[in-house]
Amino acid sequence: MESQSGAASAEPSPMRVLVVDDERNIRNTLRICLEGFGCKVREATTPESALAALAQGPADLALVDLRLGTASGLELVPRMLAESPGLDIVLITAYATFDTAVEAVKRGARDYLPKPFTPAQIRHVVDRARAHRELASRLGELEGQLAQTAPEATLETASPAMHAAIGLIARAAASEAAVLLRGESGTGKGVLARALHSMSPRRKRPFVTVNCPTLSEQLLASELFGHMRGAFTGAVRDQPGRVEQAEGGTLFLDEVAEMSPALQAQLLRFLQDKQFERLGEGRTRRADVRVVAATNRDLEKDVAEGRFREDLLYRLNVVEVKLPALRERPEDVLPLARRFVAFFARAAKRPPPELSPATEAMLLAYGWPGNVRELRNAIERALIVWPAEVLEPQAFPERIAAAAGSLVTLGGPHTLEEVEREHILRVMASAPTLDEAARVLGIDASTLWRKRKKYEAPPGASGQGEA
Ligand SMILES: Nc1ncnc2c1ncn2[C@@H]1O[C@H](COP(=O)(O)OP(=O)(O)OP(=O)(O)O)[C@@H](O)[C@H]1O
Numbered sequence: 001m002e003s004q005s006g007a008a009s010a011e012p013s014p015m016r017v018l019v020v021d022d023e024r025n026i027r028n029t030l031r032i033c034l035e036g037f038g039c040k041v042r043e044a045t046t047p048e049s050a051l052a053a054l055a056q057g058p059a060d061l062a063l064v065d066l067r068l069g070t071a072s073g074l075e076l077v078p079r080m081l082a083e084s085p086g087l088d089i090v091l092i093t094a095y096a097t098f099d100t101a102v103e104a105v106k107r108g109a110r111d112y113l114p115k116p117f118t119p120a121q122i123r124h125v126v127d128r129a130r131a132h133r134e135l136a137s138r139l140g141e142l143e144g145q146l147a148q149t150a151p152e153a154t155l156e157t158a159s160p161a162m163h164a165a166i167g168l169i170a171r172a173a174a175s176e177a178a179v180l181l182r183g184e185s186g187t188g189k190g191v192l193a194r195a196l197h198s199m200s201p202r203r204k205r206p207f208v209t210v211n212c213p214t215l216s217e218q219l220l221a222s223e224l225f226g227h228m229r230g231a232f233t234g235a236v237r238d239q240p241g242r243v244e245q246a247e248g249g250t251l252f253l254d255e256v257a258e259m260s261p262a263l264q265a266q267l268l269r270f271l272q273d274k275q276f277e278r279l280g281e282g283r284t285r286r287a288d289v290r291v292v293a294a295t296n297r298d299l300e301k302d303v304a305e306g307r308f309r310e311d312l313l314y315r316l317n318v319v320e321v322k323l324p325a326l327r328e329r330p331e332d333v334l335p336l337a338r339r340f341v342a343f344f345a346r347a348a349k350r351p352p353p354e355l356s357p358a359t360e361a362m363l364l365a366y367g368w369p370g371n372v373r374e375l376r377n378a379i380e381r382a383l384i385v386w387p388a389e390v391l392e393p394q395a396f397p398e399r400i401a402a403a404a405g406s407l408v409t410l411g412g413p414h415t416l417e418e419v420e421r422e423h424i425l426r427v428m429a430s431a432p433t434l435d436e437a438a439r440v441l442g443i444d445a446s447t448l449w450r451k452r453k454k455y456e457a458p459p460g461a462s463g464q465g466e467a
Helices: 024-036 047-056 073-083 098-106 119-148 160-173 189-199 217-225 261-273 299-304 310-316 330-347 357-365 371-385 398-403 416-430 434-441 445-454
Strands: 016-020 040-044 061-065 088-093 111-114 179-182 207-211 250-254 290-295 319-322
Touching: 016 024, 016 047, 024 040, 024 119, 040 047, 047 061, 047 073, 061 073, 061 119, 073 088, 073 098, 088 098, 088 119, 098 111, 111 119, 160 189, 160 319, 179 189, 189 207, 189 250, 189 290, 207 217, 217 261, 261 310, 299 310, 330 357, 330 371, 357 398, 416 434, 416 445, 434 445
Parallel strands: 016 040, 016 061, 061 088, 088 111, 179 290, 179 319, 207 250, 250 290
Antiparallel strands: none
16 A cells, blocks of 8 residues: 555644734733644634634634623623534633633633733643544544444555555545545445545544435535524524534545535535535635545536536546446455455454355455445345354355356256255255244255255354254
8 A cells, every 4th residue: 555654744733723802912922822832823802803703714722801892701702602613712811700710611611711821821721622622523533433333444455456546545635635536336435535534634633424415405505514593494503514514624525426506506616715605694604624525427427418517527526536346356355355254253243254265256256236335245244144154155145146156046057966055055044043944945954954964054054043
């Protein structure tokens, strides 16, 4: 695999701090101090300018003076949180009382800092906000992984075409360019989008997926860009979209071809100048998000037939990566199969079975139209129906064995014994119990027991108890 070290050694993105204070001296002191800690600092002097600054671009931390001229920092806290839900807010004041501290925290501020403060205290506040930011994005990532409960993805490959694709992804990861992943369904576009994110300097920020075809036009617009309360029936509260959730990170648009023309126009605008509006909101927002898209469609054909905007295609495919189908990377079939066997055996708390030579030949001969996903599902099923230490072809669906020519067919050039063996093993693999298998076969359980031993069937196939 291509080296990942260039991207992996990149510094985490700087903390973005908004200082809200009407006193210039305090703002200057804080700016010098925060910039010394590597933060990016913006300033605001009034509640209105603080909210406008947040609308212009998000912050990780806000240091807010309790007294802003005639306005109160306390009242600003919930308004800032409505604008930017994950924001860490720390109130600063010379008039420290226990009651105001409690009130500040009740309203959603993280902490409270009495004046005069020291640089060490400011550093502590920044460090805690940074830890909080990292935890939140790690949590989002883990939730995403949990939802998949998939075997861990591997980027190891013996296929030159896949090696080239992964190399391109590793190089693209270090840049900010939009990446378009192309390939048949199940080739691993989602897996590689996530890999790209984790190799990129944005890896400590969220990776957010939007599956375009699963939603109606309005819901997809709202999912992407968010909505305001009352924007449509059912919009009962203000809701940020995925674009805002992905702030600082990567947004993965799966099956991007499935977007309406209106939404394509909004996405194009977002790609051009990072600007968008929540549904039903007049105000324009910005988000710092890298877009990675995937499609299994012929987008050029969609462009030629007027279904997809050409200008959007050129914005999305700055770097284009073509993933080979599994049948075009036969070198990887058995290593992937063994990896899935190990994963599902571990999940079932049993030792990983071997693949018999006939099974290996079958896996290599089959065309895998559903690609890596189909292979994974076939192995998962095989481990359920076949508890023996060696996985035989009969543990796999008939279409796989048939296409590979390893299936014994009625009337084919087989001995009676071969046909009997195939039939008995298949019935046993699909029957819930050995007794049931014997019933289907029309023989008694003790006869089946003898035949099973003869044909070296796995003991207790399909989880049946001993007869
Ligand atoms: N390199 C890999 N290592 C391990 N598992 C993989 C790998 N590539 C794909 N898979 C498995 O195959 C399944 C399909 O992968 P993925 O969802 O990334 O494909 P896709 O091309 O995005 O498919 P679709 O177009 O249908 O969304 C995943 O659940 C994953 O378990």
